[in-house]
Amino acid sequence: MLNPKPRTSLAVIVLSAVAGILSRRFGAYLPIFIASYGGDTLWALAAFASIRLVFPKLRLSHVFLLALDLSCLIELSQLYQAEWINRLRHLPGMGFILGYGFRWTDLLCYLSGCLMGWGLFYFLEKGKTIK
Numbered sequence: 001m002l003n004p005k006p007r008t009s010l011a012v013i014v015l016s017a018v019a020g021i022l023s024r025r026f027g028a029y030l031p032i033f034i035a036s037y038g039g040d041t042l043w044a045l046a047a048f049a050s051i052r053l054v055f056p057k058l059r060l061s062h063v064f065l066l067a068l069d070l071s072c073l074i075e076l077s078q079l080y081q082a083e084w085i086n087r088l089r090h091l092p093g094m095g096f097i098l099g100y101g102f103r104w105t106d107l108l109c110y111l112s113g114c115l116m117g118w119g120l121f122y123f124l125e126k127g128k129t130i131k
Contacts, residue, residue, distance in 0.1 A: 008124055009053035012117070016042040016049065021096075040106045043096075044071045044113025045120075052121060060125075064118045071110035078102040 020042035027035030048067040055063065077085075079102045089098045099106075 005056045005125070006053055008121070009049045009056075012049035012120065013046050013053065016046040020046070037105065037109050037112075040109035041113040041116070044068070044110040045117050046113075047071050047110075048114050048117025048121070052117075060118055060121055063121070064114050067117060068110060068114045071114065072107055074098060075102060075106050075110065 020039040023030060023035060023038035023042070030038070044067060047070055048063060051058070051063050051066050051070070055066075058066075074097070078099050085098070089095050089100055
């Protein structure tokens with residue numbers, strides 16, 4: 001049986017991935033703000049939970065910084081449009097990870113998603129102090 005941290009991280013990863021994909025698929029039925037920014041925000045939340053899963057003893061502030069750095073680096077990589085990476089982006093699932101085109105607003109979404117992750121894991125791990 002998994003201990004609580006991996007279960008929490010896995011649940012957050014799955015739920016945020018499903019919700020993010022659904023926000024793209026059914027964006028026409030959602031408020032424009034959520035349809036436009038929800039997927040990217042949830043992507044960063046999943047990145048936060050993934051780092052927490054791999055490094056469960058890392059301070060939440062460090063998980064926050066790693067997740068934000070990873071998210072922003074991937075977004076900035078979208079400024080690079082060489083043929084080889086564009087082919088990679090079109091492989092199944094890679095578009096969700098690498099994205100297709102740079103948008104500066106995504107950087108704000110990543111900040112929001114990482115802050116959500118920090119708050120959520122702090123709340124769920126109650127006894128842990130933020131350092």
